[in-house]
Amino acid sequence: MDAKLFPSSSLKLSGTNLFWLLTTGLSAAVLILDITAGRLNNLGASLTLPFLICAGVVTIAGYWTVPVLQRLKTGQIIREDGPQAHLKKAGTPTMGGVFFVPVGVIISLLWVAFFPAKDSGQIAVFAAAMLTLAYGFIGWLDDWQILRLKSNKGISPKTKLALQIGFGALFSLGLIVQSYFTKTLPSNITTIALPFGLAIPLGLIFWPFADFVLVAESNATNLTDGVDGLMGGLGAISLLGLGAIVAPTSPDLMMFCACMSGSCLGFVAHNRNPARVFMGDTGSLALGGALGAVAIQTNNIWSLLIIGGIFFIETLSVMAQVGYYKATKGPDGIGKRLLKMAPLHHHLELSGWTERQIVAIFYVINALLVLLALAVH
Template sequence: MSYINIGIIIIIAFIISVVLTKLEIPILRAKAGQNIREDGPQSHLSKAGTPSMGGIAIIISAVAATLIAGLVWGGSVSDMLVILFVFLGFGFIGFFDDYLKVIKKNNLGLRAYQKFGLQIVISVALAVFLANYSQGSTNVYIPIADVYVDFGIWYIPFIVFVVLAMTNAVNLTDGLDGLASGVTALVTLFFSVGGLTYGIASGTYFCAAVCGGCLGFLVFNKNPAKIFMGDTGSLALGGGLAAAAIVMKMELLLPIVGLIYVIEALSVVLQVGYFKLTKGKRIFKMAPIHHHFEKCGFKEVHVVIAFWIFTVICCVIGLGII
């Protein structure tokens, strides 16, 4: 396994993603137009009707490239299947939610308890499997200290928290043209390099494939976006990224290299909590925080580029740690 392998996987996923996204745009435009929040930035109202559910292309391209890499270069089959199970499982939840909202025109989509409940089921299944059948069992790697710590009975709730937090954080980040796809391409590229450094083939293949899939999708998702990934893409990306990081024992690097995800999620938590405590007051002009910057007068494309640059810095810090 080498950087050449990573490059080949990225290129394969990129090509598949570009082709599939181009093909799905006219199909989804006719059936899956995006609804836009009326209380959001006024500039977003023009995006109404933009096809959503484009994450289907990312999912197919990532799965295809991962399987091709596994067949050609080998690797742990069980690790690969576990990661893809979580990736596809969360993608299915997002797809069903999008299907209800944008095709069936049910604005509520899945109920919160249904959506969260399904996420918990998949997260617990992953945690239980890894605790009982993975090579590292309940050990968690502490990067800076360079030691493994056995979490014992706390391993399962810890893993469930990591998966749920990352999945919903990526979902919240998906609010501007090219934001989630660009940030995730950078983060998965980091984990590809990290997986290569630690010699973990399956996780490396998957992260490189997701990177390529996101870059291919970004061709059409950059401002002005011709298509959105929807919950189909964002939930799959969050779940798959978390699963890959956990399998590679790099889960504690997620909040470092994926700090944008953390900030986006925290901005929502703080906004909602402060709003309830103060009976109507707000910390930010709008949450998630990318909308706050828009409300402050920054152009959407400038916010996205700034978040990309910030993520590059976080990934460089992550490389320094590993």
């Protein structure tokens, strides 16, 4: 893509302006959703209050946590072969997921404990919360190893994948037990629901497929996290969109999505360009886990694919880059590059796009994908 398609004169947005536009848009969205559903005055069912509380708590917590991360010397190690503009970010604290992920998880658990929509919903939120924290823990291990070794290599890819598969399998096992003993999951959970009433029955194959969805989604959100304010904003939009989709059948999981969305928004207050803190794998892996856990429990995997279209494209860009490089290797062992750099957002940067242009366009695309998912659901 050419940066001239979106000239800088048409997108003179600072990181702060982008943050306030995101805040205004999401706040308006939760209000509209609550008003149209007639739940604005229902404390236990309203999206608006938990969303705003989580956003506010994370924003305030960041003013204390970011300096602590600085004192702990959790400065990001920047790849020397990456965009040169990123070298000035060296030393910016990372591992920001340690303060915004727990806020969303804890407040959502407390909310459904005091204002349960139905008993089965509490179990579903607990399952999603534990999977989110488990994937956040994997990310923390990776971030800590990077900081400890002062390099870009964290835990080995095999170890990370094994942990993701293992926690995903435990999550699926928990759902199987829940389904057998409580009969609270959707009766068609082992099918892939498609638009227009279509469905693909998978039977027992669904469970390893669910594990694959969790691993793929968490790695996709991890790859997307590479530009100031990008994954935080996309996470806020995607989680709120998924919450709107599951609201009619799973109001408690809707609440979980609202809390996590608000937490993402609060994090962007500190992660907007120029970022004071990065979420690290601690945050990005957790967000993928949260999205996957909600989609699997509510039979909305297809909707998640639409909502997470940007995550999917970012992942494809990496796969295409690696595949093309290997396929074009010459006798010298060097291949050609399909993109200037993968994932896609780095290719756009090296093509002349500013970080703020990328973030603004990706936000808009993500919002449109959410509307599409709502339309075909």
